Structure formats: structure tokens, C-alpha cells
Amino acid sequence: MSTRGYTNATCDTPLDLYPNATILQQIHDCQAAANTSFCWPPNGSRICTPASEVRWFWPIEYFDTENESKVAIQDDLSSAFLFLRENTGNRTTSFTEYGFDYKAVPIPGKPYEKVVKIYMIERRFKGQNATTNAFNYEIHDAQTVTLVKSAEWTSTRTSGRLSGSTSTSSASSGGGGGNSLSGGKVAAIVVPIVLVATVILFFCCCKACCCGPAKNRSKTKPEQDAEAAAAGLQNAAAAMRQQGPSPGTAYTRDAPLVGTGPGQIATLDPAVNNPRRQSTDAVPTYDAPPPKYVP
Numbered sequence: 001m002s003t004r005g006y007t008n009a010t011c012d013t014p015l016d017l018y019p020n021a022t023i024l025q026q027i028h029d030c031q032a033a034a035n036t037s038f039c040w041p042p043n044g045s046r047i048c049t050p051a052s053e054v055r056w057f058w059p060i061e062y063f064d065t066e067n068e069s070k071v072a073i074q075d076d077l078s079s080a081f082l083f084l085r086e087n088t089g090n091r092t093t094s095f096t097e098y099g100f101d102y103k104a105v106p107i108p109g110k111p112y113e114k115v116v117k118i119y120m121i122e123r124r125f126k127g128q129n130a131t132t133n134a135f136n137y138e139i140h141d142a143q144t145v146t147l148v149k150s151a152e153w154t155s156t157r158t159s160g161r162l163s164g165s166t167s168t169s170s171a172s173s174g175g176g177g178g179n180s181l182s183g184g185k186v187a188a189i190v191v192p193i194v195l196v197a198t199v200i201l202f203f204c205c206c207k208a209c210c211c212g213p214a215k216n217r218s219k220t221k222p223e224q225d226a227e228a229a230a231a232g233l234q235n236a237a238a239a240m241r242q243q244g245p246s247p248g249t250a251y252t253r254d255a256p257l258v259g260t261g262p263g264q265i266a267t268l269d270p271a272v273n274n275p276r277r278q279s280t281d282a283v284p285t286y287d288a289p290p291p292k293y294v295p
Helices: 021-033 097-102 183-212 221-243
Strands: 046-049 053-055 070-074 090-095 105-107 112-121 137-149 163-166
Touching: 021 053, 046 053, 046 097, 097 137
Parallel strands: 046 137
Antiparallel strands: 053 090, 070 112, 090 163, 105 112, 112 137
16 A cells, blocks of 8 residues: 655665765775675665666675676575676666555654665576576675655556666666566556457457358369359250351361271271272272383
8 A cells, every 4th residue: 555645754866876086996896895785775774765877896706706696686596586787896776666555564653754675686597407407596795775655646556566677877777767667567458458359369260260151161262163064065065066067167076986887897998998099990000010111
């Protein structure tokens, strides 16, 4: 439930937490010593909420650099979201109104101040079981900070995480501030759209394939046209056989077979099959040999 009202208690803004030259030297010394999981902001910091891009520093050598460890700044160990980033030693993180209302731990007697515990989670990507065990995480305690609601919020953000982190070169957090939609609102938008699309697809499919006119049509139109054309040709051929050849049209029939029955050729005598070689008593003069030449 969103918290109404605010407090005038002191707290630091992201600008207040921006390290100056003196703080940068302290951070450098902390990173060189590498005996703690964090360097900045200090443990117990009071941060005005909401806060975007709060500078976060830690010693690189505190984590396993030989096995290419990546780290995540995490405020909720029960969350299914884990944003592992390169072990660069610095990042920015944000604290949202949603995180203050629903994630941070209340302080008795202080309705406008809540506590959040920060963890540095390490994941090794080389070494023993690094590739086979996807859950070889090591959890390191980091700062405990106090979130302070120092002004009335004009709108309630809906980010599902308390804080989000980015590299210092990024302009926005990985999961913190911003006008993002919660999972419930996204579902409320997406589910009706999916249902409407499903209904439209069902009726289109039914009309085209399942229960429309196409259901009773087992063959396509080109197949029906081809069958109709073939039937027309068969009918025309039958009519021609009944009527006989039309004037000016050559009548065709099967070639006669060799045999003794009616309409069949009895022999293959060349004299029968070749009119030019039929028997005759007179031999054409052009077949007689020429007279012998006598000089």
C-alpha cells in the first residue's frame, strides 16, 4: 500500500552522494585494500527516495578476478531477477517509490523511513564447476541503507524491484526507476489482445477450412475445371462417332489386321499391297531392257 505523507528528516540526494576529490581518494584506498565488499556509499546512509543513479563503488580485487567473476547489486534474495554485470568496481543504482512501499522493511514509529539491506552477489564463469553449475553464486553482505520519503510523490512508480543498477556510462538503471509497467498491468493489456486475436483467428480458420463452404469442396477449382473439360471432350467424341464424319473431314479408322476375316488383309503379297506391282499380261515398255547397241 502506498505511503501517504512525508517527513522533513535529513537525507542525502544522489547529488549529495556524488563523491568529491576527498571521497574519491577514500574510495581508491578502499579498493586498493580490497578487504570489504563495498566502498561507497557508506554503511547506514540515509537516501532521499526516489533516487536515481546513486554512485556505487566496490573493490574489484575483493572478488575472484582470475575466474572472471561477475557481480550484481541485489536488495531481494528471493527475487527471480539477477542482473550480473562486469566486475568494473563502480556502477549506479536507483531506489523507487514502489520499492519503498512494498519492498523495504518498515522502521517502528517512523512511517516515512524504511530500511533495505544490500548484497553483492558473485558468479564465477571459470574454474571448477563454473560452466556446469549455473547457480554457483556467492553472496556477500554489503551496506544497509535507510530510505527516506522526503516529499509527497506525484505518481506511484510501478517497478517490481526496489533498486536497479547500471554501469556508470549508462543513463538508466537496470530495473529501478522509470515509468515501467508492472507484471499485472502488462498482463491486463496483453491477455485481452491475445484473446481477441485468438477468436478472430478461429473464425477465419473456420470459415476458410473447417465449417465454411470449403468444407464440402474436396477438390480445388483448377481440378474441377480440368475434369469438366475432359468430360466435354469425351461427350464430343461420342457424338462424332454417332454422326459420322462431317463434310470435308477425313474419316479415320483403325488399320486392318492380317487375317482371313471380313475387313482384314489375307496376305501381304506385294502385288496386292502395291498397285504399281499388280500382275498383268503386258509388261510396260519402260520395264524392258534397251536393245543392245551394235556399231
